Amino acid sequence: MDATSPSAPARPSLLVRLREPLEAAEAVSFDVFDTLFVRLIAAPEDVFDLVGARFGLKHFRRHRIAAQAQAFRVMRAEGRREIDLDGIYACLPDLGVPAEALKRAEWAAELAVLRLNPEVHAVLVRAQALGKPCILTSDMYLPAGFFAALCERAGITVDRLFISSEAQATKRDDGALFTRAAEALGLSPGRILHIGDNPASDIARGAEKGLATFHYAPDLGPARPTPDLAHAIVAGIARFQAFQPDRSPWWHLGYAAGAPATHALVEWLRGRAEEDRIDLLLFLARDGFTAHRLWPGEATPSLYFKASRVLLRLAAVTERNFEAQIPFLLSGAASVADIFARIGVELPDEAVLRDLGFTAETRYTRKRHAAFAALMRAMRWRILQVCRASRRGLHAACLQAGFRDGMRLGLVDVGWKGSTQAAFLAFVQDFFDVRVKGYYVCLHAKARKGLEMEALISGATHRGAIRRALYDNRVVAELLFSAPHASITGARLEPDGSVAFTQDPGRGADPRLPAIAAEIDAGIRDGVALLRDLLAEIRIELPVAALTAPMLALARDPSRDQAEIIGSIYNFDSWGSSRLFRSYAARLDPREAARGDSWPAGMRALTAPRP
Incomplete structure (x- = not known):
């Protein structure tokens, strides 16, 4: 246990908990958002506010959310399985800024706020050290090129990217994206370990498709x-x-x-x-x-x-103002020994203290203030x-x-x-x-x-x-x-x-x-x-x-x-x-x-x- 910790860790590290599943798997799949990568913002939609702030569009977030909802309606009408960024911005009304500029700004904002999750990254490093193929599997409207840029920026490499917007298959609906990944890797689903944070799309759908799954649930408070x-x-x-x-x-x-x-x-x-x-x-x-x-x-x-209130006050004590400084010298005092120790004065001999009516452990109280003040004068x-x-x-x-x-x-x-x-x-x-x-x-x-x-x-x-x-x-x-x-x-x-x-x-x-x-x-x-x-x-x-x-x-x-x-x-x-x-x-x-x-x-x- 760390010397500064009041108690032992509540549970083993993520790497320890995944030791056996990693060794058993032949390939490892990582969810991206809120798993291998996390955003340095409170909610995903805050990215839209970053875009709005850049262009001075106060209500961009509301328009962007509405455009995404409309893109889903268009997707269903056209018989597709997933939306993409181009489709979302095709549904955005004219806000006085070219849609292409807004789209590039959103891409840049997402990259800016995303960071590698240290504890999941450690799992990726371990899996690669074991020689396991590692893939990213994400339900996301951003294209595969974004994920390639994200990995390059973070200094990591993976073997394959399986992104719903390009595969036109998702984890969340029927787990078809997992099936695509298993087929591409040439492995039976049970030989793939998938790590993700979403109980439904990552864990339930993954298990339905036969993958070994691990629910990543950090304590975020x-x-x-x-x-x-x-x-x-x-x-x-x-x-x-x-x-x-x-x-x-x-x-x-x-x-x-x-x-x-x-x-x-x-x-x-x-x-x-x-x-x-x-x-x-x-x-x-x-x-x-x-x-x-x-x-x-x-x-x-x-x-x-290297000065403190105590040092400054002590350095200001002189023969002329000594009497006025006695309340400070006794402030917060507990005992005779404490007073002399904190000032930096050697404690008088027991016989001297006894002659003055004290012991080293005599407690300071308001009723004894006059006696303690007399002790200060004596010393x-x-x-x-x-x-x-x-x-x-x-x-x-x-x-x-x-x-x-x-x-x-x-x-x-x-x-x-x-x-x-x-x-x-x-x-x-x-x-x-x-x-x-x-x-x-x-x-x-x-x-x-x-x-x-x-x-x-x-x-x-x-x-x-x-x-x-x-x-x-x-x-x-x-x-x-x-x-x-x-x-x-x-x-x-x-x-x-x-x-x-x-x-x-x-x-x-x-x-x-x-x-x-x-x-x-x-x-x-x-x-x-x-x-x-x-x-x-x-x-x-x-x-x-x-x-x-x-x-x-x-x-x-x-x-x-x-x-x-x-x-x-x-x-x-x-x-x-x-x-x-x-x-x-x-x-x-x-x-x-x-x-x-x-x-x-x-x-x-x-x-x-x-x-």
Whole structure:
């Protein structure tokens, strides 16, 4: 079992399940659409919207569907068994664009959105390695030439193509296309294995004709309605992860929900940074890790800046403001040991603590705040040592990043209220005369006033209720915008002039967290690569609302499986973590709560999944 998985895979891989049928068969037949190839759109008819968008024909989809229905009527009247693309377009009314141009555009759109299904492609590769003839068998109005172009584009070869529009025989009606294939191959039908997704045309008709059949039924999850073409494209990209069931659930979350949102953030940042004349864009650790990896080289100069709110706050602690910083030093505290560990100060000897009225495991409570504040004052000089070291180290890091007076800096962070930006300003303005603008995934309605900031998800793109729901379930966004390293809480200037950054893995933290973040990052980068490839070909600009829809759905209405795996993460926030308890990312089962585990108010529960 993968270390990042909460449970073992539900069933063996497709290749394993087909091992014996493949070995027994003398030839293998593959259905094309939704089997060997899948479309990167929500529904097949969305291709018609792509054609309509290209030519500015708002109602092309409706006309195209009607033309296909009419082509079937003409087919039956003429005694034929199947329609073809030419026949469909002969039934299309004059829309002001030549039918031939529309037909070529549909061909191109179909090619653009079709991708090899990874798990079925693996079966094709295995069958060919075994020396089995492999054929494509499809009920489709497109001609055989389209399928030849599709295979060439995908880099695969097959032995024969059996396409209903050219054979004038179908799978769906009477299985005659299967008979044609068996005769052409010179094999009895029982020696052919057919793999397809349609229970009727692929499985029932194939079995009736004597073929060995395998019903390919991937787990695509519940279908969500798509209000427009943009949402249909994003839904298709998000769904494509389902065809790689061997990947971890975290990779799937990154691919389906993180990739579109990260692409939206990167594209939005490109425009904003250029318009705002940003000299250097700082992707803050850890939130900016993946977005920075995807940042285009030709865009605004950028840097993955290893600073966090905690590091910035600690670096700003001085003798003058120490008293005012005590609430921050104690915020989210669990015990004496936790407080000193997260600051990076060595825990005092037991005798010293005892003299001060504490033990290492003394729990912090509001009633004990005054006593804990007194402890901070007693250990003031040790704490200030750490803070001064971080201040020097962070200043050196700024110099090495090229900070200079007059610069306009951009900060990239997830959100939510601008506290990190305020801490950055408080630190950097002691050394440099710079202007700073914050760029966020989403901002809370009560974000700090007086800061120059804006967000990808804003009132211009989403209703207030949606933004509030994302904030309430912000662990989802923070999980998708994370990094496979621990929080940066300290900086130290080394003798050779380099800067060493201290990471805080937390206390009692979920040991899976680095691997989870790495898997999510891999899923996001794979998903963005596919999305960029598709958009470069279809040349459609996707709005923020469509690109962020999967992430918002994950936050507002996760599936039960999604809620369970995200809810299994504990001690996600290193600053507030402790070995004394586990803080989960979602509400706990009452039996778990009875064991003393907690659910902190700062990490709200996921919306309860639907049964």
